Amino acid sequence: MARRDTRELILATSLGLFNEHGEPxxxxxxxxxEADISPGNLYYHFRSKDDIVIELFKRFLARFQPLIxxxxxxxxxxxxxxxxxxxxxEVKGEFRFLYRNLADLTARIPDLDRAMRALLERERxxxxxxxxxxGKSGLLDASGVQKELLTQNLLLALTxxxxxxxxxxxxxxxxxxxxxxxxxxxxxxxxxxxxxxxSSQLTDIAxxxxxxxx
Amino acid sequence: MARRDTRELILATSLGLFNEHGEPxxxxxxxxxEADISPGNLYYHFRSKDDIVIELFKRFLARFQPLIxxxxxxxxxxxxxxxxxxxxxEVKGEFRFLYRNLADLTARIPDLDRAMRALLERERxxxxxxxxxxGKSGLLDASGVQKELLTQNLLLALTxxxxxxxxxxxxxxxxxxxxxxxxxxxxxxxxxxxxxxxSSQLTDIAxxxxxxxx
Numbered sequence: 001m002a003r004r005d006t007r008e009l010i011l012a013t014s015l016g017l018f019n020e021h022g023e024p025x026x027x028x029x030x031x032x033x034e035a036d037i038s039p040g041n042l043y044y045h046f047r048s049k050d051d052i053v054i055e056l057f058k059r060f061l062a063r064f065q066p067l068i069x070x071x072x073x074x075x076x077x078x079x080x081x082x083x084x085x086x087x088x089x090e091v092k093g094e095f096r097f098l099y100r101n102l103a104d105l106t107a108r109i110p111d112l113d114r115a116m117r118a119l120l121e122r123e124r125x126x127x128x129x130x131x132x133x134x135g136k137s138g139l140l141d142a143s144g145v146q147k148e149l150l151t152q153n154l155l156l157a158l159t160x161x162x163x164x165x166x167x168x169x170x171x172x173x174x175x176x177x178x179x180x181x182x183x184x185x186x187x188x189x190x191x192x193x194x195x196x197x198x199s200s201q202l203t204d205i206a207x208x209x210x211x212x213x214x
Numbered sequence: 215m216a217r218r219d220t221r222e223l224i225l226a227t228s229l230g231l232f233n234e235h236g237e238p239x240x241x242x243x244x245x246x247x248e249a250d251i252s253p254g255n256l257y258y259h260f261r262s263k264d265d266i267v268i269e270l271f272k273r274f275l276a277r278f279q280p281l282i283x284x285x286x287x288x289x290x291x292x293x294x295x296x297x298x299x300x301x302x303x304e305v306k307g308e309f310r311f312l313y314r315n316l317a318d319l320t321a322r323i324p325d326l327d328r329a330m331r332a333l334l335e336r337e338r339x340x341x342x343x344x345x346x347x348x349g350k351s352g353l354l355d356a357s358g359v360q361k362e363l364l365t366q367n368l369l370l371a372l373t374x375x376x377x378x379x380x381x382x383x384x385x386x387x388x389x390x391x392x393x394x395x396x397x398x399x400x401x402x403x404x405x406x407x408x409x410x411x412x413s414s415q416l417t418d419i420a421x422x423x424x425x426x427x428x
Binding site: 022024025100101102103104106107116117120145146149150152153155156157159160161163164166167168181184185188189192193206207210 | 315374378382403421424
């Protein structure tokens with residue numbers, strides 16, 4: 001097997017094991033075993049489990065970052081918002097181990113802590129730009145304080161839906177229903193502050209979505 | 215020192231250290247050292263760090279449980295809700311290490327995992343009773359699906375405000391401003407679904423609260 005392929009195999013195997021068993025419960029020996037390579041071969045590619053975690057975070061970021069690039073002057077409609085949320089939840093779900101043990105991982109890996117705080121800050125700015133965009137289109141009806149608290153609530157829901165689902169309904173993360181509830185929760189946080197007909201439109205999207213799982 | 219006093223000293227010392235440094239970073243040796251007792255004396259009272267965590271969880275539960283006992287036929291006004299939230303956030307903040315490393319702790323201690331899931335279920339029922347109470351008083355205006363999603367959003371915000379604050383604004387947990395933002399976020403999740411004048415009343419309470427910290 002080519003060197004590059006082995007590296008990719010280790011990453012894919014690690015991601016699967018981390019998501020299934022939780023990162024703290026997966027050793028490099030288990031990864032090597034599951035990938036059917038020697039521990040020495042694994043250490044040739046990655047010096048430690050933390051290096052694997054960091055590389056997976058970079059992969060996650062490369063996929064996630066473009067999804068939250070909302071320009072400050074962008075005008076947003078309901079369909080766009082739904083699609084963007086859907087893709088963002090999908091990518092986070094794919095790398096869910098990162099969010100399941102967030103406090104633990106960031107406490108252990110300083111580089112990840114910095115990167116995660118920076119990502120949170122970029123997500124905050126995207127949400128603020130979304131609000132500004134909705135405001136410019138005349139869709140959003142909220143005071144400055146409400147916008148600030150709504151931003152925080154959205155950020156909290158977007159960051160912690162994975163451990164929340166894990167605690168409430170662990171199967172939901174496997175079968176995708178946790179993502180649907182997560183998106184519906186986010187949409188219905190926004191709708192009370194939107195003008196018609198966009199408010200009803202987003203509510204309908206959320207209901208259609210939910211009807212697939214409840 | 216009496217036996218009971220030593221036990222209490224160990225618990226108080228552990229709580230302080232867990233909150234300050236994070237539970238994973240605190241060893242029983244550090245606790246014994248900080249409490250100025252021998253490690254042997256500590257092990258006489260608690261067989262392991264997990265036993266200390268479980269005892270602290272029981273103390274937390276004894277304080278928290280009465281705060282969320284909302285009967286299904288209870289009628290709730292804005293002032294009551296504010297007071298109840300304030301006390302509940304205060305107690306969670308006091309035992310914040312439990313919520314900061316929730317996934318890690320529950321993965322490690324099966325008893326805590328069961329207890330935490332049971333608590334989450336009781337919190338969910340309390341929120342549902344709150345909704346029912348607000349509905350009976352003619353205050354709440356939301357469909358069945360909206361109530362369900364609102365319940366989930368509230369539960370998520372009530373469970374993860376501590377790690378969220380930790381990631382965003384670590385000092386806020388020390389100086390109490392994280393709690394105020396947390397309460398304001400919860401109040402302003404509810405207000406769009408409340409009828410007047412209660413909606414404005416709760417918004418005013420949230421603003422008064424926030425003006426102390428921003």
